[in-house]
Amino acid sequence: METFIKSLVSRVKEGDHEAFEGLVELFKDKIYRLCYRMVGNRHEAEDLAQETFVRAYTKINQYNGEYKFSTWLYRIATNLCIDRLRKKKPDFSLDAEVPGADGATLYSQVATAEPLPEEAVVEKEKHDQLQQEIIKLPEKYRTAILLKYVEDLSLEEIGKIMDLPVPTVKTRIHRGREALKKVFRMVTKSR
Amino acid sequence: MSCEKEIYMSLIDKVLDHEASEEEQYELRQHMSHCDFCREHFTAMTELLDELREARHVTAPEGFTESVMSRLPLSATKIKRRRWFQKHPVLTAASLFFVLMSASVLATWNEGNELSVETNSKHVKVIPSSHLVVVPKGETVKGDLIVENGDVRIEGKVEGDVVVIKGERYMASAGEVTGDSKEIHQVVDWAWYKLKHLFISEDR
Structure with a gap:
C-alpha cells in the first residue's frame, strides 16, 4: 500500500491530475472524519477536508517523504481545523432575543425533531453528546484524542502530526480522555 | 491512600494503552475486585474509548x-x-x-502530391500519370525549370537552374544544365529554398 501511495505521489509531482484523484479517494474518509470531529459541523468539515486536499496538491513538491503521506495530510488537516476554530466567532445563542420580535427567542424557531424509533434516538443522542463533548475539549487535547482513538494512529505518528515529543502526546491523550470521561459519565448516568 | 490511588490510576492508563504486562493486568483485576472506585473508573474509560472508536463510522459525503x-x-x-x-x-x-x-x-x-512544373518554355513534356517531366532531346529550355512532386529527365539542354522538389533528376548523356541544379528531399532544405525564393522574388 505504501509503495502504491508513493507511486501516486510521484506521479502527481510530475503533473498527473488523475493520480491525485486516486489519493483523494484513498484518504477522503479519514480526512473528512477528522475534520468533522474537530469542528463538529458537517458542512464546515467538508469545506475543510476539501481545502486540505487542495493545499496538499499545491504543496505536493514540499512533501519529501520524510513522513508517511497520510501523516502529512493529517498535519495539513489539523492545522487548517485549528486555524478555523481560532478564527471562528462564537456561535449565537438560542437564548438571545431576536431583534424586533418582541422578546421572542430563537427557541421558537427551532423545528421539533422528527420522531424516530426510541433506540435510534438513544444511540444518536449518545453519539451527538460525545461529539459535543469532544468539541468542548481544548483543541490540543481534542486533536490528540481524535488522532489516537478515532484515527487509530500511533503515538509516534501523532507526535509528527502535532510537532510534539511522544511523552507530551501521551500526556495530552490521558488528560483529554480524563476530561471526556467526566462528562461522558454524566451523560450515560442521566439516561 | 492517595499515593496508592495514583499507582492504580497509572496502571489503568497502562492497561488502556495496551502497555501493561500480564502480571500488571492481573494485579489490576485483583485490585478492582475489591475497589469500586477503580473499577468504575476503568469501566467508564473503556466505555468512552469504545464510544470514540464508534466515531469512526463517518464517511465523506457523495461527490x-x-x-x-x-x-x-x-x-x-x-x-x-x-x-x-x-x-x-x-x-x-x-x-x-x-x-x-x-x-x-x-x-x-x-500536403498535396500533385505534380507542378514552373518554366517559361513550351518545349517541356509533362507526363502527369508517371510524375515525370522530360526535357526532350534537341530542345533547349531557356530560363529556370522547377518541378515539384515529380522526376525530371533531361535529354536536351536547360539554360538556367533546375530544381527538383521531392523528386529525382536524371541526366541523359546528352543532357546539359548551364545553371545550378539541385534536388530537395528534406523539409529543412525545402523550407530554406522556399524562404530564399520568397525574398529573392520580392527583391526583383
Missing part, C-alpha cells in the same frame, strides 16, 4: 472527490512553465513563432 478535483488550481509544473514564459517574453515569442512556422511549413510539405 467529495469531484468537488476537490474541480477546486484544484493549474498543476504546479504548468504554473512554473507559465512563470518562465512571463520572465522571457522574447524567447517565448520566438519559440511560439518557430512552432507556428514549422507547423505550417510541415503542413505544406506534407
